[in-house]
Ligand code: ADP
């Protein structure tokens with residue numbers, strides 16, 4: 001059977017786990033019963049879908065929300081997974097498809113509405129159910145306002161299925177509800193074992209409860225826009241000489257180049273990427289795990305199997321793939337709970353390259369759109385005007401009332417300025433030039449710098465030509481990047497051309513103001529990517 005990691009990519013198209021997912025999936029894989037408390041939108045479904053696909057038999061999912069079940073079944077079927085939902089809203093055809101899949105032994109996930117629990121008992125007893133997943137598990141709690149009497153039957157069902165391994169999920173974390181869920185779902189002492197079809201008798205393992213928030217308060221978070229990227233990276237890594245760290249880079253070649261550069265500075269650095277033979281890789285990984293003070297310059301290929309508690313820093317020489325990848329990669333630092341530093345470089349070229357990769361991939365349109373959105377979320381984090389940890393956790397659905405005090409933006413709050421006029425100029429320049437030119441051309445127009453193509457197209461005669469002389473080239477790049485991050489502009493993956501989004505209109509018309517970061521304007525030097 002394929003591993004959850006490979007399924008994450010091959011079936012769902014995700015590059016990385018979200019916070020909590022990996023731990024929960026591992027516990028389920030290890031055979032534990034699980035109660036996981038995750039915020040809404042945190043990515044609960046994947047926690048039982050992955051184990052479902054990674055094992056034999058059928059995973060039964062009890063969920064009270066019919067619309068949600070239907071969405072999930074449709075999504076799974078689209079991804080090539082046989083799934084079905086038994087609900088009161090089913091048509092005979094719906095049911096037929098499910099029974100047919102059962103007969104073929106192809107059904108992987110069966111969603112069940114709680115009101116069908118009692119009537120489905122016979123059918124369920126015939127199925128090779130290997131995992132029971134319970135969504136919205138707080139519905140068993142009589143104290144909660146979401147109480148569903150049908151949920152009380154889950155304990156019985158579980159007993160009838162031979163205390164099959166069970167994973168329960170809820171977003172409600174209060175202690176009383178939690179205790180009640182544990183008692184009702186996992187303590188089967190007073191639940192009648194009516195028709196025990198399983199091995200029977202033995203006590204199920206005590207459930208593993210996942211309640212931790214996703215915050216990793218010991219990690220310092222920092223981003224910098226690329227100005228002179230090599231120097232910026234060295235300024236972060238060299239003072240940390242003698243400590244264990246990972247430098248993630250976007251290409252194999254760059255891993256090699258960076259490792260060589262760090263060795264030249266006297267650091268114990270080695271490259272790690274899929275282009276190296278297996279022996280070299282495992283030797284490198286071994287040394288890194290056992291020894292102190294090594295730096296690995298790696299592609300994302302590095303990290304899955306690394307369980308070193310005292311990694312003191314993680315740097316990204318290039319923008320990670322998504323917020324999920326970012327979180328997972330920085331999360332390798334400071335597992336021991338001691339302070340660790342993270343540092344991420346990002347540039348316009350990174351973003352363009354990523355857009356191109358997404359557009360040129362074989363993925364279906366819908367997934368590409370989702371990938372673009374995920375990239376936008378990462379940019380918004382990179383260019384966040386306030387506390388980075390708050391922005392990061394909010395993305396995963398976890399509210400954090402106070403700024404963290406342990407990120408670059410908390411330590412040095414960015415100066416904001418009224419960016420409405422600058423935004424209007426930049427957006428107008430994109431619009432007037434026909435919404436198909438790249439960032440450099442748009443900046444040429446703003447600065448009033450003639451270029452050959454522009455002259456041919458008459459861009460030097462447009463009213464926007466030269467309206468942005470108050471800022472320099474780097475400042476305009478940074479402004480455009482923030483507009484991209486704010487979702488006011490979008491880049492065509494094929495042509496690299498910038499266009500406006502719907503959200504740009506109120507800003508252009510002066511109906512909506514916006515605050516931009518001032519510090520981004522001060523970035524000096526060639527804002528070029530050093531990718532080779
Ligand atoms: P909930 O916890 O509310 O049930 P879902 O399981 O519906 O949340 O997931 C919320 C969203 O997050 C979905 O759009 C899902 O596709 C997305 N998602 C879940 N896991 C990941 C991941 N590892 N990487 C990227 N997106 C993810």
Ligand code: ZN
Nearest residue numbers: 387404407410
């Ligand atoms: Zn902060």
